[in-house]
Amino acid sequence: MxxxxxxxxxxxxxxxxxxxxxxxYIILEKQGVYVENIEALELFKxxxxxxxxxxxxxxxxxxxxxxxxxxxxxxxKLYDRSGDKEFIVGEDEVHFDPGSTxxxxxxxxxxxxxxxxxxxxxxxxxxxxCLDHLHxxxxxxxxSDVPEIISDSYRxxxxxxxxxxxxxxxxxxxxxxxxxxxxxxxxRGSEKALEERPLAIFDACPSPxxxxxxxxxxxxxxxxxxxxxxxxxxxxxxxxxxxxTIAGTLVQHVAENLCGLVICQLAKKGAPVIFGGSPSSFDMxxxxxxxxxxxxxxxxxxxxxxxxxxNLPTHAYMGLSDAKINDSQAGLETGIGxxxxxxxxxxxxxxxxxxDFESCQSLEKLVxxxxxxxxxxxxxxxxxxxEDPIATNLxxxxxKETQFLSMPHTRKWYRQEHIxxxxxxxxxxxxxxxxxxxxxxxxxxxxxxxxxxxxSPSLLDKNIFQELHKIMLSDARNNSxxxxxxxxxxxxxxxxxxx
Amino acid sequence: MLKxxxxxxxxxxxxLKKEKNTKERIVEKEKNRNKLNSKGENVSxxxxxxxxxxxxxxxxxxxxxxLAREAVEKHVDLNEAIDEGYVPGIxxxxxxxxxxxxxxxxxxxxxxxxxxxxxxxxxxLKKAQIKAKSLGKVVIGTVEGDIHDIGKSxxxxxxxxxxxEVIDLGADVKLEKFIEMAEAEDADFICLSAxxxxxxxxxxxxxxxxxxxxxxxxxxIMVGGAPVNQKWADDISADGYAENAMxxxxxxxxxxxx
Ligand code: B12
Numbered sequence: 005m006x007x008x009x010x011x012x013x014x015x016x017x018x019x020x021x022x023x024x025x026x027x028x029y030i031i032l033e034k035q036g037v038y039v040e041n042i043e044a045l046e047l048f049k050x051x052x053x054x055x056x057x058x059x060x061x062x063x064x065x066x067x068x069x070x071x072x073x074x075x076x077x078x079x080x081k082l083y084d085r086s087g088d089k090e091f092i093v094g095e096d097e098v099h100f101d102p103g104s105t106x107x108x109x110x111x112x113x114x115x116x117x118x119x120x121x122x123x124x125x126x127x128x129x130x131x132x133x134c135l136d137h138l139h140x141x142x143x144x145x146x147x148s149d150v151p152e153i154i155s156d157s158y159r160x161x162x163x164x165x166x167x168x169x170x171x172x173x174x175x176x177x178x179x180x181x182x183x184x185x186x187x188x189x190x191x192r193g194s195e196k197a198l199e200e201r202p203l204a205i206f207d208a209c210p211s212p213x214x215x216x217x218x219x220x221x222x223x224x225x226x227x228x229x230x231x232x233x234x235x236x237x238x239x240x241x242x243x244x245x246x247x248x249t250i251a252g253t254l255v256q257h258v259a260e261n262l263c264g265l266v267i268c269q270l271a272k273k274g275a276p277v278i279f280g281g282s283p284s285s286f287d288m289x290x291x292x293x294x295x296x297x298x299x300x301x302x303x304x305x306x307x308x309x310x311x312x313x314x315n316l317p318t319h320a321y322m323g324l325s326d327a328k329i330n331d332s333q334a335g336l337e338t339g340i341g342x343x344x345x346x347x348x349x350x351x352x353x354x355x356x357x358x359x360d361f362e363s364c365q366s367l368e369k370l371v372x373x374x375x376x377x378x379x380x381x382x383x384x385x386x387x388x389x390x391e392d393p394i395a396t397n398l399x400x401x402x403x404k405e406t407q408f409l410s411m412p413h414t415r416k417w418y419r420q421e422h423i424x425x426x427x428x429x430x431x432x433x434x435x436x437x438x439x440x441x442x443x444x445x446x447x448x449x450x451x452x453x454x455x456x457x458x459x460s461p462s463l464l465d466k467n468i469f470q471e472l473h474k475i476m477l478s479d480a481r482n483n484s485x486x487x488x489x490x491x492x493x494x495x496x497x498x499x500x501x502x503x
Numbered sequence: 504m505l506k507x508x509x510x511x512x513x514x515x516x517x518x519l520k521k522e523k524n525t526k527e528r529i530v531e532k533e534k535n536r537n538k539l540n541s542k543g544e545n546v547s548x549x550x551x552x553x554x555x556x557x558x559x560x561x562x563x564x565x566x567x568x569x570l571a572r573e574a575v576e577k578h579v580d581l582n583e584a585i586d587e588g589y590v591p592g593i594x595x596x597x598x599x600x601x602x603x604x605x606x607x608x609x610x611x612x613x614x615x616x617x618x619x620x621x622x623x624x625x626x627x628l629k630k631a632q633i634k635a636k637s638l639g640k641v642v643i644g645t646v647e648g649d650i651h652d653i654g655k656s657x658x659x660x661x662x663x664x665x666x667x668e669v670i671d672l673g674a675d676v677k678l679e680k681f682i683e684m685a686e687a688e689d690a691d692f693i694c695l696s697a698x699x700x701x702x703x704x705x706x707x708x709x710x711x712x713x714x715x716x717x718x719x720x721x722x723x724i725m726v727g728g729a730p731v732n733q734k735w736a737d738d739i740s741a742d743g744y745a746e747n748a749m750x751x752x753x754x755x756x757x758x759x760x761x
Binding site for chain 2: 107146148152153155176177211217241243244245286288289291361363
């Protein structure tokens with residue numbers, strides 16, 4: 005008999021879950037949702053849904069929501085770049101990936117935020133590729149040395165070249181989808197192969213309250229048809245763009261995401277959808293959207309519980325911080341978030357590395373957060389009975405001198421029962437002094453450099469990369485840019501790709 | 504038991520004392536009012552102005568509107584009502600915000616009260632052909648391709664509450680539209696908000712467009728939004744930048760002096 009339990013966090017009583025869903029259904033049907041996309045409006049009409057053409061408002065019946073829910077897969081399989089390694093997105097599987105789409109990066113030397121360059125994006129991608137507890141890659145940073153108009157496809161291009169892991173990404177413009185999909189298809193070999201073995205998830209945000217913009221609706225439709233999983237990122241801000249109470253924001257969250265889910269199913273029955281989000285407890289004093297607030301995490305954990313009740317894969321922006329440097333706030337907010345997310349059994353957890361209200365990435369923080377994720381994984385593994393008896397036999401012949409260090413039992417289990425962090429400090433005081441009294445941030449910076457120095461990048465096959473490069477170049481040219489930045493592959497300046 | 508009773512008695516005594524105090528105060532107030540009343544309608548005007556200020560501070564929209572109507576009926580100098588009634592109210596609100604007393608819901612509610620009161624007063628000023636005092640006319644919006652409008656609306660509310668005349672074009676606004684509106688309204692400021700690194704480019708394009716149309720220099724251009732900073736504003740030769748809604752008001756006032 006397996007005596008291990010997986011520790012679990014549940015914030016909502018079943019009755020409250022049902023009440024929230026019921027109110028979301030009422031809103032979808034009575035208030036309706038603005039859907040600013042002609043193609044989606046047509047799909048709704050074909051499904052017999054009342055559409056107000058003038059205001060682009062759709063009134064979604066509970067029946068259609070129910071039908072859509074029943075055709076949505078409860079588990080998605082994602083595959084790495086090689087197509088060999090499979091990741092289950094569903095049930096209580098937990099996968100961490102870096103927080104996505106930062107505008108800036110922390111420069112460790114100056115401790116200041118600055119715009120990121122291609123070189124930073126490459127480092128970030130390679131580092132993520134090497135960090136064990138980050139199962140997925142994300143197109144985490146915008147590089148400022150390419151025209152902003154192509155920044156969505158460009159970050160995917162870099163990611164595919166330098167990492168083996170599945171990717172969380174998304175479009176910034178309607179036209180961005182095609183080159184991005186073409187690159188994914190190029191990696192897989194055919195559209196069918198991509199559909200069978202999805203390699204990337206595309207994020208799409210509704211606009212609170214109760215609106216789906218043209219861009220993100222189009223992303224849902226395009227992804228559904230290509231078999232690419234869409235991650236629905238409702239993001240109410242309590243008291244600003246959604247009701248101020250946590251339960252009230254949950255009602256809106258469920259309504260918005262369900263509308264997105266219906267659009268996906270109308271575009272293609274059985275399309276993979278992940279119930280995600282990036283809501284926040286809006287700070288009424290500062291006008292900011294703290295991701296590290298405990299109330300933000302409560303909303304996340306609760307909507308994930310609702311999504312599980314609906315049998316859907318889940319996602320959240322957790323395990324990140326609003327701190328501006330790698331200080332104790334950075335660690336505490338990330339730590340609490342990652343642990344709560346893991347305990348909530350959220351399938352895709354985007355956050356590591358991220359700070360300053362989802363706007364800044366840090367390589368050092370990424371290294372630190374990787375250890376936090378490791379702790380979270382250890383926690384949800386729970387406590388197991390490894391042997392029978394558990395321990396009585398270890399006390400056979402017990403005397404005052406008995407110690408456990410040299411027991412075969414210790415040797416056998418210590419690496420499985422305990423994890424060994426690399427940058428978390430467990431030195432004695434004197435030894436720490438002798439190492440130069442380094443801060444966590446400094447140790448993490450050294451570790452990041454070491455990882456990048458010692459691991460060669462997991463590069464994409466040369467021929468496939470040539471295809472990607474062609475796609476990227478033509479996207480750039482369509483937007484009247486002819487040259488892409490040169491990319492340094494390894495440490496040698498001679499190893500360059502690009503034009 | 505005994506102790507309790509004596510306490511009760513003590514409390515009752517205190518209470519009586521308090522009641523007496525308030526009664527005395529009311530009588531005194533009444534006396535004062537009579538005193539002032541002899542000076543004529545001044546009193547009711549002073550009172551009206553005080554109430555106006557209070558309505559803004561407390562965020563009472565119906566009251567703010569009702570007082571504006573009362574001012575119209577009583578033929579109070581409307582510019583005085585604005586300058587000495589409502590504006591001190593919103594200034595106090597700004598102070599309370601900076602002191603950390605007031606949070607956004609109070610700030611925005613007060614700004615909306617201000618707007619509501621102005622909504623009553625402005626048509627009247629126009630009817631009477633009195634020029635409404637304004638620090639300047641502002642055309643504001645979020646640039647095309649960008650639907651983030653929360654920050655923009657905050658800036659817009661605070662500018663208007665602080666005496667600017669604001670024309671808010673909303674979100675996802677075509678660059679040409681800003682120019683059209685600013686020309687038609689003879690605006691002093693154009694404020695562009697952008698939250699995406701892609702749409703931030705629109706701010707740069709906008710200034711190029713102004714140059715193309717030989718309109719550069721005619722309006723003061725302010726830019727803002729999360730990815731925007733002072734350096735970007737300088738790079739694209741915008742006149743002003745602000746990090747949040749309160750500093751946006753300060754920056755706009757600064758630019759007036761330039
Ligand atoms: C809320 C939000 C949304 C909401 C917007 C709702 C709405 N009605 O506005 C929704 C869900 C719709 C949304 C959508 C998207 N978003 Co968004 N969003 C945010 C978020 C979390 C908060 C923005 C906000 O309202 N802040 C609160 C207000 C009060 O602050 P503020 O806007 O900065 O404004 C203040 C100042 O900047 C200043 N200010 C603002 N404007 C002006 C103008 C002037 C003249 C002046 C002087 C000052 C000034 O004063 C304001 C008040 O103090 C940010 C994260 C962030 N850190 O900003 C991401 C963020 C901006 N979004 C982002 C993205 C990518 C998107 C999407 C593309 C996602 C997608 N793929 O679906 C879409 C874009 C849709 C589109 N075409 O615009 C990215 C941008 C990344 C980038 N490099 O460009 C961010 C940074 C998040 C992230 N890291 O991923 N988003």
